[in-house]
Amino acid sequence: MTDETIAPNPTADTVDLADFGLFDPAVQQCPHVYYARMQQDAPVFQAAIPGGSLHLITRHEDVLEVVRDTETFSSRFDTSGGISSELATRMKELYETEGGYDRIGTMLTVDPPDHTRYRRLVAKAFTPKVINDLEPAIRAITAGLIDDLLDRAAAGDPVEFVETFAVPLPVTAIAKALNVPDDRLADFKRWSDASIAGIGTNISIDERLDAEREIIEFQKYFAEQLGLRRTEPQDDILTNLLNARIDREDLDLDEALEDLNDDPLTIAEMLSIIQQLLVAGNETTTKFLTEMMRNLCDTPDEWAALKADPVGRARGVVDESLRLATPTQGMFRIVTRDCEIAGTQLRAGDRVVAMFAAANRDPSVFEDPDAFCPAREEAKDHLAFGKGIHYCLGAALSRLEGKIAAEELGRRLGTIALDSSNTFDYHPSFMLRGLKRLDVHVTPADS
Helix, strand or coil: CCHHHCCCCCCCCCCCHHHCCCCCHHHHHCCHHHHHHHHHHCCEEEEEECCEEEEEECCHHHHHHHHHCCCCEECCCCHHHHCCHHHHHHHHHHHHHHCCCCCCCCCCCCCCCHHHHHHHHHHHHCCHHHHHCCHHHHHHHHHHHHHHHHHHHCCCCCEEHHHHHHCHHHHHHHHHHCCCCHHHHHHHHHHHHHHHCCCCCCCCHHHHHHHHHHHHHHHHHHHHHHHHHHHCCCCCHHHHHHHCCCCHHHCCCCCCCCCCCCCCCCHHHHHHHHHHHHHHCCHHHHHHHHHHHHHHHHCHHHHHHHHHCHHHHHHHHHHHHHHHHCCECCEEEEECCCEEECCEEECCCCEEEECHHHHCCCCCCCCCCCCCCCCCHHHHHCCCCCCHHHCCCCHHHHHHHHHHHHHHHHHHEEEEEECCCCCCCECCCCCECCECCCEEEEEECCC
């Protein structure tokens, strides 16, 4: 498919599901019209991928059923299913040669009781107190970034919002949470980019291997840091992970399983968890902050309302921006037993994706679903962070960053506007969706 095959302003009625392709760049620029058509005509849509197919679950109620029924829809998704034998061989050789650690499937790709163990241990390290204690630092980071925005905009030229604000805010915040020094922030961002390079994309084998080299570098850095924490503990998440232990007396009855492994985390497991924290607390927040700014620029009345009451309006702006952006578009599951969803028969072994992005625009739940309405009562029902036992670990931190950003932008900026040069190009991924850049004009609040 080419860009010309999609109407300039497509709607669910003007697109043909026969033209849908998960890796089609044109589709990835405007997937929501296809999801809307799927909800109408094929709520469990079978999409072709190299080596097989994925069933996309698009209605809100069906997505909830999938993510809540962990026995029927397992998170032990075979991520190697689309990996060629050449890539698998070369990756094995790379990790053996470079001394990389085994890639452990923690939390995202495991089911209970393994998931219960990981979640309980990580909860000991990534506590509400750890997140709340970051608020002063995040507010200071935000203030400095707004100063930079205004300095760059002083000449009247547009400012690129992604690299100036939406990237450095969450990168610096999660780096502080993991006690990464400022002189390693560029490495931190590079490792984060490498961690998502192959998610929902169709990159080459060489590109995947390049990303894996970056991940091995990431592993070595944090393995060294964890080793240092053993002899020199600090008040940080890394030390908390090392010291995390499960107390069976604290478990709920449904968690107190005889086969629950209560061993402390291994180095490989901690590296996997740190990598997930890196992505959950960084990449997705960048994408949602960018979409929040675009939405506010597009709706002058909502911008005026935020400016008039930054504290009171910030949460609604954040929730509605998360709903519309849904940076993590969906989550993989594998069917463990024959079942039926939305009148469609699924067989054991079928692979499905719970499409949060589609569910978040389901008209049966969200009135006028494509509109930016921060005051809507149902905004809290969005699934941008998932639902159930796999609810996003970084949700609280992302919400805090969004709240502070909305409040401080509302206080500090006077006018905001999109530059006419914007093309609104999204990164080529059907799983992690976000704008590549966003050029904006801003003025200070007192101008």
